[in-house]
Amino acid sequence: MASLAESAEASSSRVTAVQQQQQVPLTLKTSIPDLSLPPTSYLVPTNFSRAHLSTLVNRLLAQTANLTTTVPFDFIADGQLLRESLESWLDKNGKTVEEGIELEYIKSTLPPKWAGSFEHDDWVASIDASREGTFLTASYDSCIRLFSYASPQEAVLTHKVVSTGSSAQSLVDAKWLGSSSRIVTAAVDGTVRIFTVPEANFTSETPGQIPGAGRTAMGPSALTSLSVSPDGEAVLSASRDGSVGYWKVGDVEISPSEATGVDDQADEDAKRKRRKGVNGKASSALQAKKPSALLWHSPPALLNNDVYAPSNNARVSQAVFSKTSSEVAYSAGYDGKVVEWDLFGAIQGGNPKLSQKTSDKVILCLDSMSASARGSSSSAVCVTGHMDRSIGIWDMRSASANISLLLPNAHGAPVYTVSSHPQSPNLLCSASGDGVVKLFDTRSPRRALFSLARPQAAAPAGAVTGSSKEKLLASAWDCGGQVVLAGGEDCKVNIFRGEGIGIERPGLA
Template sequence: MGSNGINEDLSRQVRVRFLTKLPPPFKVQTSSIAIPANLSRMGLSEIVNLLLKNSNAEFETTPFDFLIDGELIRMPLEQFLLVKSISAEKILEIEYIRAVAPRKHEDPHLHDDWVSSIDGSNPRFVLTGCYDNLARIWKDGSFCTHSLQGHNGAITSVCVINQKGNSSRNDICIATGSKDKTLRLWMFDVAESADNPVRIGAFKILRGHTSSVQSISAIPSGDMVCSGSWDSSIKLWKVVSEGDGDSVSIKRRRLITNVDEPQLEAEATADLVGHTQCVSSIVWLEPQTIYSASWDHSIRIWDVPSEKATSNLVCGKALNCLDVGGEGSALIAAGGSDHVLRVWDPRRPSSSAPIFQFSSHSLWISACKWHPRSIFHLLSASYDGKVMLWDLRTAWPLAKIDAHKDKVLCADWWKDDSVVSGGADSKLFISSGISII
């Protein structure tokens, strides 16, 4: 057995007690046992699986990760204890959790060009934007049911808008941004299905940017969206305005036979000015607060009522992506041109310095997303073709997804236990069976 095995080098031993918050049948007896001190996570996982099989012969082998004092073990146990100045003379309490790694990779869904943007916020479908000027709805992540047609340039950003006033669970509103300098708003019936994708025309076009729209985010209430652009500006837009009437209804949308027919148009209700280069990523997490990242090396936090930036974090590198989540939904993750994924806590007095830095990617980082229900976990995607899963309790990636054969341009969580990603190989990949919670 290898260096991680449990039968090797029994001369150096430590006494441990394995604990877990997992439900049965994942619980072992809490009495202490002696184990080799040179074990790393694979050997520890083998021991826990043997203990579980002793109490339940039908238990299926499961990979585990291990924590001591809240930190994940990513080196041999004796080395970890030495680095952390933890005594090996006492009984060590080691918590085990299910390892975070995909257990299944679905067959990819091929597009006609680069898959540039993705939204996995709705468990019933995956939304993708493509350089062929189309956005697509992939129902259950399995087949394309709707094709959103009308943009005159590559789609660069997509966003599912959760409208709280919408009484129908099937009527979904979507915003898209494009290199044609516009945003478009769409409505579709998620329950609708056909042998071929249903063609949808936008119910509203939002004009005002003077260059490509790069990022879109919706206010939690769903009645407004904001957009960031290569023109360095951030604009705010109403989703539905007085006078729109029934133009946004599903019935009206179904009557559209020519997706190029004139639609409602609207102008921005506000402009947030301050960035000096492309606004590459934007998040509207709270009604009065917008977060933005830019190629001008800065992250800005905006007060919506005053239309002023209240905070400015300088990274030193061009930024491609930003997301807000983690503890208190307050941590800012961002990545860009220097291959490093950084995390800031703006609540700290010295918030200009990142509190975490992850540097396993080898090329530009294109996307980062916090897990919607975990304060520890996030993902990143890169031009190096990899999607990486991270846990704040260790500096090493929990898992690497190597499905793409070219640059990964976008990635998101889907249904809590899956990662969806798209890239320059023109493919949508779904990696599932990820145990986060």
């Protein structure tokens, strides 16, 4: 009996050894410049996992590309990150070793870590972190604030934007105008305002305010978002009535004396709460400034006797410029459409609509991806967040009239904000009513790269992390793409700091 047991054990050991030595043909490819391997097939053991494969690729690159430093890699198989052994992946996907595996290798990214939070007096509506070392916010208390990463205790600049007299006071967005010292804001009362920030406020350690009034123009309806063109010379405003305003900055600006008069009038209207202000009618000075062009994402419906009203689901959630062109823009809204616009044609009086795609989604947010997204040489790719918790990728050049790629159940609640990485054409972050920030790679979209949330220890007493009480309404990347910022109902901007995010060439920081 002992000999039979020993024979069975030896046979089992031989079978195990054969299984461990089983090999699978492997094809390796990448989109990383200067780190591609010759197009050939490699036989590797099926028990290889990510770490083994990363070591293999580094050794091959040392021979073929003269790679002198070790680079950690992740691997994508059939659109999802490889998080197990090749054998497990084959079994899970119903494939055999004879079929082989094609893997795309990408630079590994470590998860960003929570680095702190910046307090606000009200909900955070928007974040602009495009300036190095600082970020700009707009909040529901109608204030714009400028923060320095080095000074989390208090904003270095705070300015209360005066309403035009409407009962609606909240700001919905604030952005830097290119590389200038000017800030543009949008509000629920329909105003687009431009402020000039004195240079001294950028370096001052003492909290200050923007002296004097801004330059003001009126949108056609309550606004929902802003976008600034790549050259900083134009602005898009999205409205609840289905329209998109295209503003040339030079057309918005008025003389300082006129601006002061307008804002004095607005301040007086707000104090007196005059009937015409409460009814939403602007002063004559404000009415004089109109968009350079008005685009109808969702045209109004004709009621009777030339009376028009916004159509059902007319609200435009967001309108953004292309990352590479100041003459191309995109809009998306509650009607489930994403529209591509020719702004030069709009100014010239031609047909401004370049393309349109539809869906059954209620779209809450929109951003355009960086150039070369999904193999493109332009930025004609958009990302949207939806009421049903999904995220959509839209290729506006595609012949299809629908979403190119849908990420269902991307979050546990409606997705209120999406933001594309400033450098990588494949990375994006999203934030939701579930209080969680997620990072996605469009090359492996089935599962988020990372989920980020404020640590429980950093939450205020009584707050429940990830609950509906802490909806995240705004998100942004810093200019280098290494910091993710998010804020919302918790009246804070939380900072998540990473390293090497979206940097695909070794040695670059």
